[in-house]
Amino acid sequence: MSRSSISVLLDAPAQDSDWDTRNRHDLLHAFPIGYGEHGMPILGDENQVGIQYKDTTSVIAAIAVFSHKFEYTFSMKLRYNYRLDPWPRHRAALARAFGCARVVYNDGLRTREAAYRAGLPYLTDSQLSARLTAVKKAPEQAWLNEVSSVVLQQALADLNAAYRNFFNSITGRGIGPKAVKPQFRSRKDHRQTIRFTANARFQVLPNGKLHLPKIGDVPVRWSRPLPSKPSSVTVIKDAAGRYFASFVVEVNPIVLPEAESVVGIDLGLEHFAILSDGQKIDAPQFLRRAEKLLKRRQRELSRKRKGSRNRDKARRKVARAHARVVDARRDFHHQLSTALIRDNQAVAVEDLAVAALGRTRLAKSIHDAGWSGFVRMLEYKARLHGRQFHRIGRFTPTSQLCSVCGAKDGPKPLRVRAWRCPGCGAWLDRDINAAVNVANAAGLAVTACRAQVRPGLALAQRGEAGTHPKSRRNAARQAGISALQGEVEVKVRT
Numbered sequence: 001m002s003r004s005s006i007s008v009l010l011d012a013p014a015q016d017s018d019w020d021t022r023n024r025h026d027l028l029h030a031f032p033i034g035y036g037e038h039g040m041p042i043l044g045d046e047n048q049v050g051i052q053y054k055d056t057t058s059v060i061a062a063i064a065v066f067s068h069k070f071e072y073t074f075s076m077k078l079r080y081n082y083r084l085d086p087w088p089r090h091r092a093a094l095a096r097a098f099g100c101a102r103v104v105y106n107d108g109l110r111t112r113e114a115a116y117r118a119g120l121p122y123l124t125d126s127q128l129s130a131r132l133t134a135v136k137k138a139p140e141q142a143w144l145n146e147v148s149s150v151v152l153q154q155a156l157a158d159l160n161a162a163y164r165n166f167f168n169s170i171t172g173r174g175i176g177p178k179a180v181k182p183q184f185r186s187r188k189d190h191r192q193t194i195r196f197t198a199n200a201r202f203q204v205l206p207n208g209k210l211h212l213p214k215i216g217d218v219p220v221r222w223s224r225p226l227p228s229k230p231s232s233v234t235v236i237k238d239a240a241g242r243y244f245a246s247f248v249v250e251v252n253p254i255v256l257p258e259a260e261s262v263v264g265i266d267l268g269l270e271h272f273a274i275l276s277d278g279q280k281i282d283a284p285q286f287l288r289r290a291e292k293l294l295k296r297r298q299r300e301l302s303r304k305r306k307g308s309r310n311r312d313k314a315r316r317k318v319a320r321a322h323a324r325v326v327d328a329r330r331d332f333h334h335q336l337s338t339a340l341i342r343d344n345q346a347v348a349v350e351d352l353a354v355a356a357l358g359r360t361r362l363a364k365s366i367h368d369a370g371w372s373g374f375v376r377m378l379e380y381k382a383r384l385h386g387r388q389f390h391r392i393g394r395f396t397p398t399s400q401l402c403s404v405c406g407a408k409d410g411p412k413p414l415r416v417r418a419w420r421c422p423g424c425g426a427w428l429d430r431d432i433n434a435a436v437n438v439a440n441a442a443g444l445a446v447t448a449c450r451a452q453v454r455p456g457l458a459l460a461q462r463g464e465a466g467t468h469p470k471s472r473r474n475a476a477r478q479a480g481i482s483a484l485q486g487e488v489e490v491k492v493r494t
Helices: 059-064 088-117 125-136 139-146 149-171 291-302 309-343 363-369 371-384 430-441 472-493
Strands: 005-010 050-054 075-084 192-197 210-212 216-218 232-237 243-251 262-267 271-275 280-282 346-350 388-392 418-420 427-429
Touching: 075 371, 088 125, 088 139, 088 149, 088 192, 088 216, 088 232, 125 139, 125 149, 149 192, 210 232, 262 430, 271 430, 291 309, 309 371, 346 371, 346 430, 363 371, 371 388, 427 430
Parallel strands: 005 075, 262 346, 346 388
Antiparallel strands: 005 050, 075 243, 192 232, 210 216, 232 243, 262 271, 271 280, 418 427
């Protein structure tokens, strides 16, 4: 019996306890957070997955062979996000905590940069922590004691994690995009976060409020109960002025009943997703639909005097308009990804170079689609619910191969939406044919009948025009026209 132990920390929606038609998707309004309480990167809309493997093979190898004899022994750490409704006194305490965490972070960064310029050894994490303890005892820094000490220590933990990621990136030991050098935080940043671990003794009270040390009991909008006791909570204030509580909880996988169907997915712009079974899901284009409102809000913002309160109000209106677009896009991704994982035993997608495509003339439409976030949702939901997830290489010629006979016809411009295979003569829909090839490249057995389409209409020859069988009147009329045309040609030639 194969066993695996995987610990995953994702900033993504939690699992559904009920997979019926009443709860067809799991919506979690998650926001990107830099690093976890132990320096682990947390997945957001645009971040990459941070996974720790313990005595196991790769995820694909562990899930590719699934049967009734396979036993899932891994656990996942997911983030459950809830909206907060802080009172005025809570807002003032949170603003004070955000400011203290920012000061500690910047002070640690400034100290390390000064030591580097002076040629001194690199300050270790323990040295920075001891320095923070000594600074808090100074009379001029006594205001740091007004917030929880855990918040300040976690700010240093974020700085240490940022340095580790930077060093791993420049030495080639890191994965994912290149990490930049840690930057100073500003009080003008429109997104602020603080984190409380179990040492801070935060707790959810019986009346439904969240007790935060030296902040108070903050009301919470509980959209669903927590599956287990949280190990940490991150309080977030976004650019729109909204407050959220992000709990890290450990959940056990919910293995769904085995399904018979498998699917390959080809992502696009006119249609967001094209499935190998012939189904096409239209692209909602949330940003395009909200452009008119965003244009008006941006125009109002540009007319406000810098530094005024009216400008800050106009900025928040712009942020709320963008937040609605992001929330709608995320909700669409969750609904579609949950439906695909629920209905198919295996899912295959293409590894697209979204960063490179985002520098082309189609950049706005590509970013509006949000392919990367959708693929990440498919990946973690497949792992959570015992499904197979395959990601094929980006250089696989899915649009050049015939899914019927396998003949390669070469690259084609985007305006060609249907083409005829020179090998077998089948007419193929470009998108469905690519989805079938994605499934075939992943080793999934799918049929190519949905990729074939009827040939386009062509002008009929003169001898084929008319109805069948031809009447004598129509035949005589066509013969007379031909004879008349022949006389005209003779007269012109003479």
